[in-house]
Amino acid sequence: MRDDRPVNLRDILRVAPGGRVDLGAIDPAGTPGLPKKAGKEPKVWTRRELESIGTDLASHQERLYAGAKAGHSRRRLLLVLQAMDCGGKDGTTKKVAGTMNPQGLHIVSFGKPSPEELAHDFLWRVRAALPIAGYVGVFNRSHYEDVLVARVHELVAPAVWRERYEKINQFERDLTRNGTTIVKVMLHISFEEQRARIEQRLDDPTKHWKYNPADVDERGYWTEYQEAYQDALTECSTDYAPWYVVPANRKWYRDWAVATLLREAFADLRLTYPEGDFDVAAERRRLAASTSPAKHRVTRR
Numbered sequence: 171m172r173d174d175r176p177v178n179l180r181d182i183l184r185v186a187p188g189g190r191v192d193l194g195a196i197d198p199a200g201t202p203g204l205p206k207k208a209g210k211e212p213k214v215w216t217r218r219e220l221e222s223i224g225t226d227l228a229s230h231q232e233r234l235y236a237g238a239k240a241g242h243s244r245r246r247l248l249l250v251l252q253a254m255d256c257g258g259k260d261g262t263t264k265k266v267a268g269t270m271n272p273q274g275l276h277i278v279s280f281g282k283p284s285p286e287e288l289a290h291d292f293l294w295r296v297r298a299a300l301p302i303a304g305y306v307g308v309f310n311r312s313h314y315e316d317v318l319v320a321r322v323h324e325l326v327a328p329a330v331w332r333e334r335y336e337k338i339n340q341f342e343r344d345l346t347r348n349g350t351t352i353v354k355v356m357l358h359i360s361f362e363e364q365r366a367r368i369e370q371r372l373d374d375p376t377k378h379w380k381y382n383p384a385d386v387d388e389r390g391y392w393t394e395y396q397e398a399y400q401d402a403l404t405e406c407s408t409d410y411a412p413w414y415v416v417p418a419n420r421k422w423y424r425d426w427a428v429a430t431l432l433r434e435a436f437a438d439l440r441l442t443y444p445e446g447d448f449d450v451a452a453e454r455r456r457l458a459a460s461t462s463p464a465k466h467r468v469t470r471r
C-alpha cells in the first residue's frame with residue numbers, strides 16, 4: 171500500500187459522534203495525518219503547502235461570496251476556534267483565515283459577557299455574530315465558553331450548563347439546515363507548552379499587552395478545563411457539526427491542519443461561479459461602441 175494516498179484529515183481528527191474523546195490520549199505535539207512527503211523538514215513543507223492551500227481557500231471563498239451576491243446561494247461557513255489560553259486561536263486566525271479575502275470574512279472574539287449579554291440567553295450574542303450568506307465566519311472562542319469557563323468557575327448551576335449541550339446541538343442543527351457549514355476546532359496544547367508560551371510573553375516587552383496575570387491563576391484549573399472540554403466535545407460532536415481536535419504544540423502543524431480541514435469542508439460544497447444573466451456577445455458589442463470619451467465629456471460653462 172502506498173504511504174501517500176490522499177488522506178481525509180477530517181476522518182483522522184474528528185471526534186466520533188456518539189463516541190467519547192480522551193484528550194489525555196491525544197499527544198498535543200503529534201502530527202496526525204501529516205503525509206510522508208512532508209519529509210525530514212515538515213516545518214518547511216507545511217509552510218509551503220499552507221500557501222497553496224491558502225490559494226484554494228481564497229478561491230472557494232470567492233465562489234461562496236459570488237454565489238450569495240448573485241442571489242443564488244444562502245451558503246456560509248463558520249470556523250469555531252476553542253483553546254486554552256495561549257492555545258493559538260489568534261495565530262490560527264491570522265495564518266489560516268488570513269489567506270482569504272478580508273472583505274468576505276467575519277471574525278468575532280467572544281470575551282466575558284457584558285451585563286446586557288448576560289441579561290439574555292447565552293446564544294443571544296452568538297446569533298448576532300453569525301456570518302451572513304456568502305461570508306466565512308471565524309469565532310475566536312464561542313458559545314462553548316458557556317459550558318467551559320461557566321462550568322469550571324461555577325458561573326451557573328450544573329443543571330444549567332448540562333442542559334446547554336442539547337441547546338447547542340439544536341442551535342447548530344438549525345444553522346446547518348439553513349446553509350451554514352460548521353467546522354469546530356479545538357487547538358490542543360499541553361500544560362508545559364502553555365507555560366512556555368506564557369513565559370515568552372513575559373520575556374518580550376512587546377508581548378506584555380497580551381499578558382494577563384489571571385492566566386497564571388487559570389492554570390490551576392487545568393484539569394477541570396480538560397474535563398469540561400472532554401465533555402463538551404463528546405456531547406456536541408454530531409454528524410452535522412463534528413468537533414476536530416488539532417494537536418497545537420507545533421504551530422506549523424496546527425496551521426496546516428486547520429487549513430486542510432477548511433479546504434476539505436469547502437470541497438464538499440462544490441461551489442461554482444454563478445453564470446452572468448446577460449448576453450456576453452451583446453455586451454462586447456456595446457463595449458466596442460463606447461470608444462469616444464469626447465461624447466461623454468462634461469462641458470463646463
Ligand code: ATP
Nearest residue numbers: 255256257260280281282283311315316319320382
Ligand atoms: P489570548 O489567548 O490572546 O489571551 P483570549 O481569547 O484569552 O486571548 P481575552 O480577552 O484575554 O482573550 O479573554 C477572554 C476571556 O473571556 C477568557 O478568559 C474567557 O474565558 C472569557 N469568556 C469568554 N466567554 C465567556 C463566557 N460566556 N462567560 C464567561 N467568560 C467568558
Ligand code: MG
Nearest residue numbers: 255256382385
Ligand atoms: Mg487571555
